[in-house]
Amino acid sequence: MGSESLPNIPGIEAGLDRTPALKKTGTYLELVHDWVVTVDHKKLGILYISYALIFLLVAGAEALLMRIQLFFPHNTFVSPFTFNRLFTMHGTTMVFLVGMPILFGFGNYLVPLMIGARDMAFPRLNAFSFWISAFAGLLLYYSYIGGVGLSGTGSAPDVAWFAYAPLTSRAFSPGHTVDYWAVSIMASGVGSIGTAINILATVFCMRCKGMTLSRIPLLPWLYATVSFIVLVAVSPLTAAQAMLMIDRYLGGHFFDTQAGGSAILWAHFFWIFGHPEVYVLVLPAFAFANEIIPVFSRKAIFGYSAMVAASVGIAFISLSVWAHHMFTIGMTSFGNAFFTLSTMLVSIPTGIKTFNWLATIWGGKIRFATPMLFSIAFLFQWVIAGLTGIMLSISPWNWQTHNSYFVVAHFHYVLVGAIVFMIFAALYYWYPKITGRMLDERLGKWHFWLMVIGFHVTFDTMHFPGLLGMPRQIYTYEPDRGWTLLNQIVSVGGIIQAIAVLIFVWNMVRSYFRGAEAGPDPWDAWTLEWSTSSPPPVYNFVVDPVVASRRPLWDLKHPEDPDSAFE
């Protein structure tokens, strides 16, 4: 049956679009118009990714400004007020305008291709979700010109990314900066929920023929899991922001302690969102690793069903750990014990995943291309981040290190060491598919090694000022605390990372024009996105794919030994 529906050409050639590409004759304005009105999942994915990369540079610059300020004790490079704005904007930007959009961007681009669909389930909802998220970013940054902050000192939000009550009340945050913050996060939340709904509907309803649930590649599976977490965890944040706006605009008393309200309830609501959010960001990183590690080890993923089960397990456990961010707020000993134990429970499914990746690499014929290098660094760094996570989950230890640089180092180990590294790996891996050009391997190696060195110089060192008692979110410190040298090392590492990122930006720009032609399948990979041309035509596949195993391209390339014979 399959041989009738496909042209009689063996291998992936069958799926390629052989019609000559149309010459772009449109004017510049038509090109812009084309991108603004597009509902194509690939274009929206590219828009998401580019938008996130721009904000990555912005938020990275904010981090560098903070590191310059902390280079010397009693430094006056920026004012305390500016510093408060910098860490608030850095955190908010990185989570809502970098992390979520870039991961949704990859999801948008890859999920339909990997399940053999023509587009997402709801293309127009998809466009809406992107543009409302883009609006959220503009709104947040407009506050630099439009808002008035704490004590009337001006501009951007300065309440930290978790914005604890009652700092956000009218009395302590006059002006409109908190409003910009809250509304922009609500808007980005609407976009996230829209995309989550879209991804779930796509994964479960748009699969090509033969792709049963147990044959979906791991990336769409993990994106479906992430979308579920977004539905149940981002919505509470939207609800909490609505309450904050009711307090600020209608004179409500949700977080007003003088009228019987509770500031602690805000902390609960925020972290009910805040902790699952970590998994919203890290599961896509896992998804990239699930695709990249097998291809560069030349082995099928080890423990497919265990991987799926572990991801779903993480999704559920992540919903019951939030109060480990709040041990110092004061809970009953039962509460402390519950959240310590539930937090430690996370290490079971994550451990399963780590061992499965190791088992995939074990005995493989490893190719150390840049995507694989980033993936290997990710494995090490993710494990170390997990180990400090276990330390922090123990409430007595947490009481000692809460809100110190130890915590900052821990979560940056996750966010940079695991997530950003896997985002780089994913960009190196899928850039050829998206643009049709390979990224330069030599620049890639420079990028990788500088990034690894810079990362470890910064974030390994950052644990120690935390253990010596340096709290987070302080704009300066005394010279006699013994933190000076450590802070200087951290700052130097930050600059090394910035250089690495600039090399990457240069690599992306240069390779777009001068990179080697990628061809449809440069990595000799196995999932459906590599069966079509690079970049794929608008309709993705010339012939609707039919799959018989988890690695359809392996089957095509090795008809003598297909995976489908073993299912």
Added chain:
Amino acid sequence: MATIPLEHVATESEWKQPSRGVVAMASLITAEASIFTIFVVAYLYYLGRDVSGPTPKQVLEVPIFGTVCLLSSSGFIMLAESAIEHGRIAAFRIWWSVTILLGAIFLTITGLEWYKLIVHDHLTVRTNLFGTTFYSLVGLHASHVVAGLLMMLAVLAFALTGHVRQEHAERIKVLGLYWHFVDAVWVVVFTVVYVVGR
């Protein structure tokens, strides 16, 4: 070698997947349920913590008639769904209109209740914690009723102009799911606000 192993056991002769409308609506309902959960938790947490009156016991009356209207509308929308599925367009129009009417009655009763609370009992969002949480939770639900009514009115407009046909039964069912959710949430809100909270 020449054959491509894609023909592998063509058992999937009929390739069926869930309806994307139903999956998307189920996802939306999951998200909405989380939002309601947060507001319900806030309501219960702040119950009896007011530092000033009025309290729920003093001012709230149980809206039995409104509740009966809203909950029974779920039954009528099912009649409408079944009518369109069997192509009985006239019956569909009737049951659909009854559903909208019952929803509108519920909304009117909520409006009258709020009028009484604001004008006679001087309870606003600003007054105390009870006011804040009550108007937020009931208002959140009422806004969902409004959204549901607007969507159903749009369908009614199409139905009266003859644009709704049997093949739209599934879309009607998806909208019906939303309305069932709005009714089910009212069971929770009613229990929390008028039974437990009073």
